[in-house]
Amino acid sequence: MLQLPDWPAWASRTFLVLAAITGTVAIGERVSAKNSGKEDEDKPSGERLKEFRAFQRQYLTVYTIIMGADWLQGTNMYTLYQSYDVDISALFITGFTSSAIFGTIVGMYVDIWGRKLGCIVYLVIEVIVNLFEHVNNFPLLLLGRVMGGVSTSLLFSAFETWMVSEHRKRGFPEGWLADTFGTASFINGMSAIVAGICAQLAADRLGEIGPFQAAIALTVLALFFVVFWEENYGSSDEEGKKKEGEKESSTNAGVAFKAIMSDRKIFLTGLVNSLFEGAMYSFVFMWVPTMLGALNGRPLPTGLVFSSFMTCMSLGGLLFSPQLLLGIMSAEQLAVGVFLVGAAALAVPVFSSGLIPVLLSFIVFETCVGLFFPCLGLLRSKVIPDAIQGSVMNIFRVPLNILVVVGTKLTDIYPTQTVFSIIVTWLLAGAVMQVVLVSSMKEVKKD
Numbered sequence: 001m002l003q004l005p006d007w008p009a010w011a012s013r014t015f016l017v018l019a020a021i022t023g024t025v026a027i028g029e030r031v032s033a034k035n036s037g038k039e040d041e042d043k044p045s046g047e048r049l050k051e052f053r054a055f056q057r058q059y060l061t062v063y064t065i066i067m068g069a070d071w072l073q074g075t076n077m078y079t080l081y082q083s084y085d086v087d088i089s090a091l092f093i094t095g096f097t098s099s100a101i102f103g104t105i106v107g108m109y110v111d112i113w114g115r116k117l118g119c120i121v122y123l124v125i126e127v128i129v130n131l132f133e134h135v136n137n138f139p140l141l142l143l144g145r146v147m148g149g150v151s152t153s154l155l156f157s158a159f160e161t162w163m164v165s166e167h168r169k170r171g172f173p174e175g176w177l178a179d180t181f182g183t184a185s186f187i188n189g190m191s192a193i194v195a196g197i198c199a200q201l202a203a204d205r206l207g208e209i210g211p212f213q214a215a216i217a218l219t220v221l222a223l224f225f226v227v228f229w230e231e232n233y234g235s236s237d238e239e240g241k242k243k244e245g246e247k248e249s250s251t252n253a254g255v256a257f258k259a260i261m262s263d264r265k266i267f268l269t270g271l272v273n274s275l276f277e278g279a280m281y282s283f284v285f286m287w288v289p290t291m292l293g294a295l296n297g298r299p300l301p302t303g304l305v306f307s308s309f310m311t312c313m314s315l316g317g318l319l320f321s322p323q324l325l326l327g328i329m330s331a332e333q334l335a336v337g338v339f340l341v342g343a344a345a346l347a348v349p350v351f352s353s354g355l356i357p358v359l360l361s362f363i364v365f366e367t368c369v370g371l372f373f374p375c376l377g378l379l380r381s382k383v384i385p386d387a388i389q390g391s392v393m394n395i396f397r398v399p400l401n402i403l404v405v406v407g408t409k410l411t412d413i414y415p416t417q418t419v420f421s422i423i424v425t426w427l428l429a430g431a432v433m434q435v436v437l438v439s440s441m442k443e444v445k446k447d
Contacts, residue, residue, distance in 0.1 A: 018311040069218035071195035072211045075306045078288045080208040084136045096401040098149025106153040116231040118158030123223040125151040165232040181374040189314025193307045200303025256391035268437040270396035275430035278403030294355040309366040316370020335375045339431035342368040
């Protein structure tokens, strides 16, 4: 039984309204594309189109599954640790610190030893981590968070770099990457919506551990698809790279660091990515306790509220389309607005602790998150060379995770309002850097 009557009316209504808005925008975007003729713009005809769509489905199928599994874990992680009566902030900090320490190393070896192998290693680690979550043992949970930090670095480097490299290897035009990134953002939101509902149902039936059991099943399913992918590396000379191994890994890291320090566009792209994701992951840790405080003891259906947030993420992916915001401004210009609107949204809980203002501010911020991922994904593909993309992305996970560790630790020292105000300053700093980046890219076009 779904037991819908047990879900608070405010949570059910919020989800239904947001789902209706997102569905309306999705239909409107499709109709607009057909009427304007933009849907067929810059796309190949005949067999070439079929080949691209087949490749896109190959990637997006796995992407949908792995993100669904990842979202399933996130919905109830805070409440699971709360039920174990363990130090929650210590576990979260351990995970982000692990990602900061191992992220750069992981990125180098993803580029050298293969993106497909990186994806497989990620899936295996995720199964092990989710098994550890079943045991109320603090040292084992800490070990799981260490491994989770490594897997997070793989999740946000191996899969995207595999797709971008394979896209180029097959000779598809660069402009089509925007279609894949935008679709991925929308699907990511949709899979998260479904994951939130499934997590709520699993938690209702099996307890807080239920969503983690479902995540294991999805991860194994994704592994079945990934083993049939073709391998690619951070170089056109794939065989040479494979033979060089560890010797080349240091060279690849050196090239990545040199590119970051010598190219202002790469440096700024990495920094704005770190600032926004640092704010986002700090928000991930803070939204549950903030909502619990706003409810004053009333129940919080974490899965259902999570689904509402993910509906907003899908809405953001839809708004990114060429028929809507991307048709008005470039991705790099749009990112400036994302930072500013996101900062304004998270400023609300600094001044108010009421349920409605806090909920609305979180809804706006999650919509910004849905816009951010395709914006920065497209920007990275423009700015960062394919051969070192994995290394560069993981180098910048170090400052990202430092920000998250700082944000998480501050919640043990300062009130929630103070921590949110600090996160707002990160977003405003990101907006300033993004403006400088836009200016730098205009200068390059003029030259």
